[in-house]
Amino acid sequence: MESIYYVLSWACHRKCRHCYEPRFRPYVRSALEAVVAEAEQNFPRIIDHLPPRLSYLDRACPAPDGSLVERPGRIILAGGEVLLDAVRERVLYPAMQRIQARYRQQRGVELIVQTTGDLLTETIVEELLARGLTTLSVSGVDDFHSGMQGQARQRAFKERLRRLFEAHGLRGSAAPVSTASEAAPPAGPTYNFFGATADTWIGRLWPRGRAWDNGLSTATLADNFCNRWSGGLNFLEHRYNGSEVSVDPAGNVFPCCIKTRLPIGNLVEEDLIGILDSLAEEPAYAAISSGHPQRMGLAYGWSEEQFVEASRTLTPKGEPYANLCIGCDRFHQAVLGPVIEAARARRAAARGGAR
Ligand code: SF4
Ligand code: SF4
Secondary structure: OOOOEEEEOOOOOOOOOOOOOOOOOOOOHHHHHHHHHHHHHHHHHHHHHHOOOOOOEOOOOOOOOOOOOOOOEEEEEEEOOOHHHHHHHHHHHHHHHHHHHHHHOOOOOEEEEEEEEOOOOHHHHHHHHHHOOOOOEEEOOOOOOOOOOOOOHHHHHHHHHHHHHHHHOOOOOOOOOOOOOOOOOOOOOOEOOOOOOOOOOOOOOOOOHHHOOOOOOOOOOOOOHHHOOOOOOOOOOOOEOOOEEEOOOOOEEEEEOOOOOOEEEEOOOOOEEEEEEHHHOHHHHHHHHHHOOOOOHHHHHOOOHHHHHHHHEOOOOOOOOOOOHHHHHHHHHHHHHHHHHHHHHHHHHOOOOOO
């Protein structure tokens, strides 16, 4: 597996109007304790159910003799905001240590921490480095984030963090916007910045969460989020580059960061690779993995035209909107529940404990 995008916790100190997930928001007192406790309780089993060897064969950059090079996979630990005190101390740090211990025997894994950057201090950077940080990825450098509007503010914010990072030996790198592998990844820890700007793969905003509720997604049918980074492309091809899944704090697994209407399994209960392999022959998931979600219904009586028609809807403001992720939602609701359940039952039976 090349990449696992693991949302550790729902807690965030912000409540951005363009956020793709309504559960990313501030929590206080017992509500904060509940989301932190959920994350704290689940992360050990989730990590234990990740692939025993987290690496991938790089078809994009073969060796001179044509053989495929094995490269270390990466785990992106994200929120919400993982640097909030309770999340950082009770979930992020112990999760990093558990990941380090799990993959110590192989060449290691890339360990990326994604943060807004708002809460970073010298001490936190040092603590992250001491726990095996590979890359600090600062998201949210865009006009949607309050206090970050305009080039001047974004430049100043990045400059302040750049000084902090470089004083601790981190070096600038490209944001994780493609699956193209680097033949010689930079040695030593790195940092990058990104945000929902027009030039990025998330610039048009997914039809999800508060972005959807606030009518902010400008995507059209032509914006196939599935066929790009963060989408479902290659999620079943877990031996090769380009494979990525996302995991939520409850352990639910999704083929994409956008998140399908139904999870394909749960890592608190089961191994990731077993879940993926159980779906490899399912036409709907094969279509997602090929980056053509409009074909996911062909084997179930939905033509491409029908799927595209199901991709049309009205925004909460009553405006016409069309995107393949909407069709995917409706197809999941109409068809895929029993398919997912049948795959789960097959896995349980194969483990000898049908239930
Ligand atoms: S966009 Fe990022 S910072 Fe804003 S609420 Fe969502 S997770 Fe938090
Ligand atoms: S079409 Fe479905 S699987 Fe593909 S990115 Fe959208 S929600 Fe995810």
